[in-house]
Amino acid sequence: MIACANSFSYKACHLIGFIKEGDRKNSKMEDTRLELLKLSEPIRESLLKSNHNPPEGTNVSVKSMFESLLPDRVSEKAIRVEIRDFCLLCAALASAEEAKESALLSWVPRELRTLAVTTFKEVSRVFVSKFSEVELGPRVGEFGLDFDLLSDEGKLVVELMPEVLPLLRGNIKESSIDAGDDGDEISDALARTPVACAIVAAHQFRWFVTQVQCPNLGKLCSLVIPCGLVALDHWSPAVKEQGMISFIHLTKNVKAAELGFYEDVILDTCCQNIASDDELWDHVVEMSVLLLTLIQRKNPRSPWFEKIMNEMLGHLERQPRNKGRYTAWLELIDPVFECMGLVLLAHFRRIFPLLLHWVHSDDDKIVLLVLEKIHIIIKLTWIRKSPYVGRLIDELIVTYKEASLRRQREDIRNEVLQILLLLQKCKGLQFEAAWNKHKDDPNLTALAPAFCTESTAVV
Structure with a gap:
């Protein structure tokens, strides 16, 4: 009888302790919600004051979409979801800085964009220390990230990525064109989800990705790449653009x-x-x-x-x-040329006609760019077994003479000279035969002596 009483007493104490722990946890959750509401209030006020007229043909209000991401005092959402949604709102508003030409986001005033950035920093500072309290983390522990290299903002971003990126991927995918679509494919896609939702999701995706750098971003490729590929496969140029910018950032911050x-x-x-x-x-x-x-x-x-x-x-x-x-x-x-090296020889028949056309552009910048490419190609390939040597020398001579009427004449003439000297070294008799047609031209008197001096430096 005594044993039963002791057992009952133990269970009762355990239950009371469990209830008290639950009460403390609920209290912490409520405190966290109140902090989030306080931090979000300036954005709420600024967003409500902002004027937004949806572009013609758009059946969705981006402003209303943004307002739905604000935390609410009376909400059935879990606190983690509230924090996630508010961070998505900050990402969308902050990314509008790079979307000034977008009709969907150009209405976001500069003050609101700036406020979103500063608020996200403050949210990160407050909640990174409370991950365990709001059940935020560690959700990315299995990726082996070095948290010591991350700022508070970076820590919050990577903690949310495993949940946010699949969500954004789904938002983009919903208005994409499937291989099995029949009829008017774009109309079918829009019937499922307005493209505005995909465009906003693509901007949010790009913002999240660009908040993480090397070495941590490389460890998140399995999250980032699937979402980026969906953006690149989308029919909307606005969505594609954000996918491309994301991949550019990814490439600069990961290893192959x-x-x-x-x-x-x-x-x-x-x-x-x-x-x-x-x-x-x-x-x-x-x-x-x-x-x-x-x-x-x-x-x-x-x-x-x-x-x-x-x-x-x-x-x-x-x-x-x-x-x-x-x-x-x-x-x-240039980086592709450098990697290909001698393999560029296989593309001469397509590259040189274009270069020799552009080298006579009326824009000095273009002329110099073309001459730089020609110089690189010759150094990499020694222009072996090419039928373009004679024509190339003729076009370079014309370019040299045309430079007399250009503002950057000295730069152009110096680049032409360096290319011709390189051709003289690598083509020998073939160069001499082509040069002999021009050596007596009175417009080339300043150029001719260079080919008689073997010690002339080639760069």
């Missing part, structure tokens, strides 16, 4: 080995996106160059170099006068 089995999928997606509109060309070229050289740096004969180079050259050949496209390509392509 950290991309794992996604390598071929990523490079195939690059190939598919090279056909993007003019507004995305800069991003797709930069993304493709960075990813290709990161993944295939030690394999210049990789078929991916051929595929991506041919895809780029094909679009440049179809629009050889599109200055925006060829300027971006000339500015960004």
Whole structure:
């Protein structure tokens, strides 16, 4: 009888202790909710005062979407969800700084964008120390991150990533075009979810990704890459753009080995996106160059170099006068040239006609860019067995003479001279035969002596 009484007493005490622990936990949760409400109040007020007229043809209010992410005093949501949603709101508002041209986000005033950044920092400072209290973490412990290298904001971002990125991926996917769609594919996609939701999700995704740098970002590739690929596969240029910016940041902050089995999928997606509109060309070229050289740096004969180079050259050949496209390509392509080395010989028949066309541009900057590419190609390949040597020398001579009417005449003439001296060294008699046609030209009197002095420096 005494044993039963003792057993009952123990169970009762244990139950009372459990209830008290639950009460303390609920009290902490309530305190946390009140802190979150206090921190979010300035954004709530600023957001309510902001004017927003949805663009024509848009059946969703982005402002209303943002307001739904604000914490509420009376809410059935778990506190973790409240914090997650509010961080998503801060991400959307902060990312509007880079979306000034977007009709969906351009209405966000600068003061609200700045407030979102500072509020997120404050939320991070307050809640990072309370992860265990609000059941926030450690959700990413299995990724092996070095938390000592992260700021408070970075810690909150990576703690939320395992939950936030799949959620954003789903939001983007809902308005994408499926392979099995029939009829008007875009209309079918919009019927499922307005594209505005995908655009906002893409901006939030990009903001979250760009808050993490090396070495921690490489350990999160399994979370980041699937969401990024969905963004790149989307039909909306606005969504694609955010995916490209995210991959550019990713490539600058990870090692090739950290991309794992996604390598071929990523490079195939690059190939598919090279056909993007003019507004995305800069991003797709930069993304493709960075990813290709990161993944295939030690394999210049990789078929991916051929595929991506041919895809780029094909679009440049179809629009050889599109200055925006060829300027971006000339500015960004160097790392691919450096990696390919002698393999560039296989692309001479497509590269040189374009370069020799652009070298006569009326823009001095373009002329210098083209001459730099020619110089790099000659140094890398020694321009072996090429039928373009004679024509190249003729075009360089014309460029040298045209420079007399240009503002950057000295820079252009010096670059032409260095290329010709390099050609003299690597082509010998072939160069002499081509030069002999021009050596008596009175407009080249300042150039001719350079080819009679073997000690002239070549850079």
